Each structure stands twice: as structure tokens, then as C-alpha cells.
Amino acid sequence: MYAFTYQRPTTLADAAAAIQAEDAKLLGGGQTLLPTLKQRLARPTDLIDLGAIPELKGIREADGGLEIGAFTRHAEVAHSDLVKRVIPALSSLAEGIGDRQVRNMGTMGGSIANADPSADYPSAVVALKATVTTDRRSIAGDDFFTGMFETALEPGEIIKSVRFSRPDKAAYAKFRNPASRYAIVGVFVAKFGSEVRVAVTGAAGSVFRAEAFETALVADFRAEALNGLSVGSDGLNADIHASADYRAHLVTVMAKRAVEAAG
Amino acid sequence: MANPNGIGASVRRREDQRFLTGRGNYTDDFKRPNMTHAVHVRSPYAHARILGIDFTDALAIPGVVAVLTGADMEADKVGSLPCGWQIHSKDGSPMKEPPHYPLARDRVRYVGDAVAVVIAETREQARDAAEMVVVDYEELPAVGSSTRAIAGGAPLVHDDAPDNVCYDWHLGDQAAVDAAFANAAHVAKIDLVNQRLVPNAMEPRAAMGEYDQSTGEYTLTTTSQNPHVTRLLMGAFVLGIPEHKLRVVAPDVGGGFGSKIFHYGEEAVVTWAARKVGRPVKWTADRSESFLTDAHGRDHVSHAELAMDADGNFLALRVSTLANLGAYLSTFAPSIPTYLYATLLAGQYKTPAIYAEVKAVFTNTAPVDAYRGAGRPEACYLIERLVDVAAGVMGMDKTEIRRRNFVPKEAMPYQTPVALQYDTGDFAKNLDIALPLVDYPGFQQRRAESKARGKLRGIGFATYIEACGIAPSNVAGALGARAGLYECAEVRFHPTGSVTVFTGSHSHGQGHETTFAQIVAERFGIPIENVEIVHGDTNKIPFGMGTYGSRSLAVGGSALVKAMDKVERKAKKIAAHMLEAAETDIEVKDGRFTVAGTDKSLGIGEIALQAYVPHNFPLDELEPGLDEQAFYDPKNFTYPNGCHVCELEIDPDTGVTTIVSFAAVDDFGNVINPLIVEGQVHGGLVQGIGQALYENCVYDEESGQLVTGSYMDYCMPRADDVPSFTVRYHEDQPCTHNPLGVKGCGEAGTIGAAAAVMNAVVDALSEYGVTHMDMPATPEKVWRTIRDATPAIAAE
């Protein structure tokens, strides 16, 4: 690592002030940022640790759904009785992130701010019609992810919480990268009344909705309804672990599994 | 009464207390007053000419003590890293042995090749400065794979190695093999790749050099499996330091798997630099450096053919292998694809004629050398995959074709057509134990049940034999080894009866501190707590050749027994004197010395006290003290062998393979500690499974860049990837030529597992007409294979 100044503000206002420094960086659970620093791929002057700010923590029931503070660790989401009761699919998604050490450190805010194309949470943000609240405004989940490692956040904007709607049925099916355990493909299926959302992560540069799948599932919410459907391999990611056409195939397989699991 | 911690007891590892509580003492834990830190500047190119190195800006970084380059080493007449084994080609010419300098001089030959070292007060300052070293490279075309290396017109890695060939070697009777093929009723053929692996010891390599100006003594503390070998290689060949002025310490070492056998350039750099800067110099690899610069393993491309008669009896085996040695010759690299590979191609079978050709080539990749199993997993994988193909050709059951061709127990000792003489082994017995463990007759029903759930089920067998306990020095010497391969032990009784054992064998996960102590406790009837095992320090241990090739117990343990024999012989003389009896009347059992037919006896403790307080001692006949040393040079290799069976399920929708069960039946000769043996087998199996399903070191063929340079891309097997293993061993066939009757167990799991898993994968896919798949059987590869075999299903 290069040298930096470490700050640990206790209020959101102090954090917002501190992040204005040129080349300052917010620190969540550090699971992406710290490896980046260790490899000397980034050189922030200041690290603003968000871990001592009460406003960023906690899981609450809100508008029938859930509001989860940005500095909530994956393990907390995975083990929360409230999450298990209201949106069990979200808790099982969290339980499938990385490994135990990563889940004990990584945070929801850090994950979605980072917008890794193979991260799990982005699929939930989109499928569960979430709203992302920052220190400045609210951003619809549908508008939040704008590209590979890109979001609608402005420089220095801090995520406060994420509000998820409660679906009638939902499930997340992940095909994990055997090496990193990130998603090669992850599909979050959620049914709200007559509306169905199918959000796909891992497959492309950013999370996307499989609209043809949604239409088919609105008509018939069974795995068989997806037979013969494919998102196509155009524009999908390809690497040594999975080619684009394998990913396209997996999207259909995982979508079917999610529908089956959602019941 | 049997010693509760003696031979055969599952004593818990004594060393684990310190390891599990974080109190191990690893090289990086050592801190010295005034110590500096070294960081290497490494080549980002696979192949380039060094036009110049400018480190003016680096020197200006606060805390920087020195920046040293290959030119400084050349000025100090530092030599090339030596190679410990010489192979001769078919035409009798010696292998090409281009120099391998600790810091590159005019050219870099793989990504990670060191060009300079920065020494600073702190590691971070050294890293800061290393980034400021400007190396002017002229990039050259690179060779990223062995097949590319021998393609016409490929760039040359070394100008003096035409066609990139290091050697073109062969073994066996080509004419006999050709004749057998001419008369064969059936021939099975296979083309396969044994992919390159990164060893991934948990502790990265590290080295600390020290120089004492007042005595002229150097000390190297390093992550080594064999400190004496490192002392010899570095002292004699690289730095020109005589043994009495060079101490090499290998403290706790966190795993090696072969990769820490070799003498690496960084060891020479820190030792040499310590004198130059007049301060201790420490270097510790980070994980990225480990990926780039630890010697890798495997990397073979092979074609093999098996001739059979009408009944499926093997007549002859013909093998041709292209082996990638990387950019330079690592310490034992040339021996791995030759004498540790081709000599094992008989496997457990009585194939009368075998001919193997091995072409070893240089490429712009990290050096390749021994990795757990070293040559033997490559041989086992090739034979066992080929035998499965042969079973298909013959329409025979896979266990039957094996059984028909096993070397029968009665044929032992058995001379193979590829140089080795097996002393013992009952291969049919291994299979007989394994089959009920896996309920082989019930397999078809289990397969049908899987099918009903939409899954493909496969079962795979692998039998293996390995040559361990290396090695008879004269035999190894005749085959090209440039070192002896004996082992040394010293058994020192202290006046009050406790014992310190000094062994030249080194423990870095094997558990010597427990097993070696069990052997001593058993022999002398003393509590295990009274025995201390010391290893890993050339100033304490008389001599040693170290730990690799499952040799610790077979060779190091034998040296220990010889030293204990000497102690006992002397103790007997002392006892006879003390008991006023004739030496021939003294009976010895479990450390008690008794005058035959009387109740007059002495314990070893009383004798030890007399040896050091010799008031009633035969001083005119014997020297005081009870401290004996022995060297043991093995008479033959040892031949652990076994049968592994893997059952697995494939999800055809995703291509994911899940191992359902895995049984390993092994013959390790006599077992000292069943718990440790089982642990060694478990670890070995996981590494073999890792190769079969997950691990793959990928270089870009054209650029020579390492594609899988971190755990994000290089997939290690994890606990939840493997089932609970069923492990059995039998002790019916002890080794005939070493005193403990032991064969070795460290590599067996790795050797058998990869073949068993891949045979099961291919079996599961057999309904699609699949007869072979290269490792690793990744989900995409499996899925694609299924899809390509069933166009109708894919289109659905």
C-alpha cells in the first residue's frame, strides 16, 4: 500500500465533509478496496472509514419491505431473522457471497457502490425494485447501475441505505465462479402480483433484466415457461472461466432454478 | 507393555500446538536489529533484452539503502544457479544447460524474472523505490507453451539451445516394443495434456541473509525443504562461500509440495546483499510473486499407445512426451520428466516391453520442477487413462482388465522393463479391499437413480505405484544425479536420560516431530515427552539431504534406526560393565538391559547417566558419552502402491461435477502413525482432485503473460469441494530393504486421485461417446462436450 491518512468519522455529515478532500476514498468492509490498495492499484490520500457511523447501520422493516443500512455486513443480512421472514431470498443471496471471512467484512453499500459485474447484490437491487438513498437524494434501483463498475453516484456521494420491496415470491440462483466464488451468472427472480422481474448479474458488464423471460413468467410462473428462451450471447462477458455462449446458457438454467426455488 | 506413543499409535501431532496457536516461527517472523528489506524488480515481459537500468530516482526515495543489479553480481563473480541433475539425449549429448543468474544480466526470459533488487529500511519503502527503477526493455517475441516452442520458426529462449530443446531422451527397448505392436490384436491410443500447476504452499517463499564481519560467517534463513542442499548449491556454485562459513536455517516452513526443494535466486541475492550493505536483508514473496516465480509443476503433452493380445493382455506400451521446463533449469527439473516419470510407466502392470521418449523444452514461462508426486502423477495419469481406453477397446470391465494385467504378488521382486525393481506389492489385494468399500456391484443401480434425477453418474478406478525413498546414491549418480541421496541422523542421549534427535530430514507439514519421536520412544521404552526432534539447521545437524519424494521416513527414519542401533550397542557394553556380566549375556528389550536369566537389569536412563558421569565405566575400552550418528544410503527405492476409486455425478445442465465418494486403499508398508498417514492421504487426494477438476496454470501462448496469476482465476480446491474420504491401508507388504519396513505416504494421494477422478468423469460421459477429456474438467468443458455430442439437445 501507499501511505494514506485514515479517518473514522462518527457522523454522516463528518464523513460527507471528509470525502470532499481530493483523492479521498470511502472505506466500507474493505473487501475490494483493501486488495486494490495492497496491489498498489490505487493511491488515495485519505481513507474515510464508514464503520463508526450509526446512521449507516441496521436492518428495518419499512413500507412492508426492508430498509438496510449501507454499512450492513453480508453476514448480518444472511443471518437476520427479519430478512429471513420478509425477503428470505435476500438472506440466502447474502449467505452465498464469497466466503465466511468476506461475508463478515463486506457491506451492502460497498458492494453496490463498487458495481462489480459479477457481484450478487445488484441483481437484488433491480429485481426487488429497490431505492438507493444517499446523503444527497434517492435513486431508483433501476437507474443505479450504469455500467461495468459504474453507478449513478456522483463523486463523494455516500450511500445511506437501500430499501427493498417485498415480493410475493422470489429466489436467487447463482452459478459461482469456482475460483473467486463471485457470480459467473446470478439470476434473481421476483414476483409482485402480476409483475415479474428477472434480473441477471455476472453475465454482462452490468446487471440487466431479461425481459423475454419476464413476459413468459407473467403468463406462466413455472420453469417450463422458459424452455427455449435465451438472452443470447451478444454482449455477454467471456473469460477463461466461461465463454459468452456458456453464460447465455447458464442464464436460462439459473432462471429456471430460481423460478423453481421461488415456488 | 507397549509404549502408548510408540510405533503404530495415532499420536496427535506435537507441533500443532504451536502452529494452531500462531506460535510457529517462520522465516518472515525473524527480526534482526538493523534489518533491511528487499524487494525485487521483476520483468513484466516474458522475453526482452535489457538495454539499461536507471535507478537514480529509486535511490532518492527515503529509506533506500541500495539498488543492486545483475551487473553488480557479475562484478562480484556471482555464479549461475546450478542444476542438480544432468540428462543425456538419445544421441549421447548432454542436456543444454544455459546459465540462470539470480539477477538477469542481459535478457529476461519469463514474466517475474528478477532484474534488480531494492534494499530499504522498510518493505514499503523498498516497494516504493522498486516502482521507480526504470528498466529499458526491448521486447522480444515469446514462447508461451511447449507446443509453440517446437513449432518451426519459434523464437529461441536461449540462443545456445536450438529448437528450444533441452534434451531429447528415451528409455526402454524400442525394437521390442515395435515388434510387439506389429503382432498386437488390439491397440488403445490416447493423446493427453497433464496441465501445469502452481504449487501454492500456504507460506510464501522468504529468505533472510546475514553476514558477520567479525567472523566472516554468513547465515541464510530460508523456506527450504533441505537446508544442507541449499548450503551446498549456493555456497559452492553461486556465491563461493565454503560450508564452514555458511549456515543455512530452515525454521518452521508452511508447506512446500516440492516447490521449496530448489535453490532460488532470491536466497543468493539476500545472502550476497547482506555483506554488501553490511546489514541483515530480508525478502518475503507476496502471493503474486509466488504465482509468478515459485517453480511450477507438471506441464506435459503426451501421446501413448498400448498393444494388447486378443484377450486384453498388455504386450507393449509406447509413450512420447513433450515436457515444458520453463525458462531456466530449476534445481531438479531435468530428472522429473525422465527418471521420476518414464521409469514408472509400467505402473502395476506386467507389460513386457515399454519405450518412452521425452523431449524437454525451454519456454518463456516460470521454471517447472518437482511438485507433489513429481513425474509419478504424470505417469499414473497416462497409464490409467490409457488402461480405461483399452478397457473400452476390449469391451472389458475396467477392474477386470487391470486385474488381468497386474504384476502378481508371487512375481515380486519384479524387474520392470523401465529400470526399476519393485520389492513388494499385492495389487490384487488393494483392489479386493476397495471394491466392497465402494459397493461396485451396486453402481449400475446408483447410476440409474442418478439418471432419474437428470444426473450422469460415473465411477473411476486408478491404481498407482510410485518410486519413493529416493535414492540409492550410486544408482541416482549413474542416472545423472549430481548429489548423494542418503540421509543422516544423530541420536544424543543426555545425562538424565532425555534424547535429542538431529535429523537431516526436514518437516514442513509432515509431522516429523511426532513420528520420529514415536520411533525413539518405542525403541528405548521412554516417554515421547523425553524426545526432542531437531531439524532444519546446518549448524546443528551433521548433514542432510532433506525432504521430498516421500523419503523422510524411508531414508531419514532408517538413518535414525541406524543411529539408535549404535546407541544400543554402546549402551549394551556399558550395561555389561555395570552389571558385571558378559556383553553376550545382556538381553535388550524396550530400552532395558537385563542379564539373561536374572533379575539384574538397567534402564537406558541409568546407562546414559553413567555414560556422562563415568565413575563405573569401562574407560579403557569405551569413550564416555552416549551420542551416535549414522548415515543411511538406501538399497533400492520404496514402492508405495494403491487403488483409488472415485464416484461422481455430473449435472448435464451446467457441467458441474460433484464427487460423491472417494475411497483410497494404500500400501505404505508399515505405518508409524495412522492419524498422520490419513492426514497425508487426505491432503494428497485434495491436490489430485484439484488438478482433475479445478487447477490450471494458464500462460498466454503468444505473449507469455500469466493469465491465472491470482486466486481470482487460479482455482484451488476447498474443503466444501470434496467429500468425506474413505481411507484404508494394509501392512501386509512391508518394504523388504529398510529397517522400519516403511514405503512413504506423502505423495500417494496426489498420484492416484487425478486419474481416478478423470476416469470417473469420462465414465459418466461415456453415453455421449466420450473417451477422453483433458484436465481440469471445468463445468464449461464438460457442458460443451455434452452439447457437442448431442446437437439435438443443444438446439432444444
Ligand SMILES: Cc1cc2nc3c(=O)[nH]c(=O)nc-3n(C[C@H](O)[C@H](O)[C@H](O)COP(=O)(O)OP(=O)(O)OC[C@H]3O[C@@H](n4cnc5c(N)ncnc54)[C@H](O)[C@@H]3O)c2cc1C
Ligand atoms: C475473496 C472474495 C470473494 C468475494 N465474493 C463475492 C461474491 O461472491 N459476491 C459478491 O457480490 N461479492 C463478492 N466479493 C465482494 C465483497 O462481498 C464486497 O461486497 C465488496 O468487496 C465491496 O464491499 P465492501 O464493503 O468490502 O467495500 P469496500 O471494499 O470497502 O469498498 C468498495 C467501494 O465502494 C465504495 N463504498 C463503500 N461504501 C460506500 C458507501 N456507503 N457509499 C458509497 N461508496 C461506498 C468504496 O469507496 C470503494 O470504492 C468478494 C470479495 C472477496 C475479497
